[in-house]
Amino acid sequence: MQIQVNGQAMEFGDGATVSDLIQRMELEGKRLAVEINEDIVPRSEHARFTLSDGDQVEVVHAIGGG
């Protein structure tokens, strides 16, 4: 299945979770937040929340700003 992550297409096998996505992005252990189709997916649910074809995923972090 294909999902959009931060505006870019990524391929995943069926049953992939948010944790799998974070692992693929090499962001494990980083402080970040995940939103799927404009709903927050809390950190506590990353391991069991499965991705679906066509999901729009945003992975965000803190950066410098005023």
Next chain:
Amino acid sequence: MSEHAEKPLPEDKPLEIAGRVYKSRLLVGTGKYRDLTETGHAIETSGAEIVTFAVRRTNLGQNPDEPSLLDVVSPGNYTMLPNTAGCYTAKDAIRTCKLARELLDGHNLVKLEVLGEEKTLYPNMTETLVAAEALIKDGFQVMVYCSDDPLLAKRLEEMGCIAIMPLGAPIGSGLGIQNRYNIRLIVENANVPVLVDAGVGTASDASLAMELGCDGVLMNTAIAQARDPIRMARAMRLAIESGRHAYLAGRMPKKLYASASSPIDGTFF
């Protein structure tokens, strides 16, 4: 110390935001620095205890070992204040705040700013009011960037915003406080902290904000884009303290003509 040691002054009421008390009345942003080392050093020198940051997409394919902002500005040492910079609609600002809350494990203090247009980054107050209402309903503690309109400032306070943050001049312009009369009116009417957010260019601008009775100042570019940001961070720290002391001391009245400082009696010429 010598016998001429400074006499301690009566203590100032500290700045209180969302139930927490702060010694510093300077709040700083984390953007526009040369690198993260400079960011960390400048912020430390500024003495700021509340630090604002932006929320953005992680870059796909970026080096995962690269240090991140939260490595140099640790949430353990500072009150982190996520902002909604770059949002032009209430919807985007609300989304950003929810992501920030998740990012910071449920921390619900946010700096709301909804911008109107790119050239001036002037706040879109209609969207700001919509976003503020929704965020407060959702349990956020909202510090709100706003225009310097005293009526709108009061309305935001009545809605439940915990700090009112009118601009002194457009974000990043460094023009200083353009309408000190409005800032003064907002301060006089407010029962929550009022902080000038945006427009400060140099130390005297920060002092002026404090002399007008503001509870604090939030700035970023004035420090980050100074030739020597670390020294400017120190200047701002001192300026905020000076301005606050001057406000508490109560300035002398302005007069149109001179009034001699030396006695007129006893002259021998």
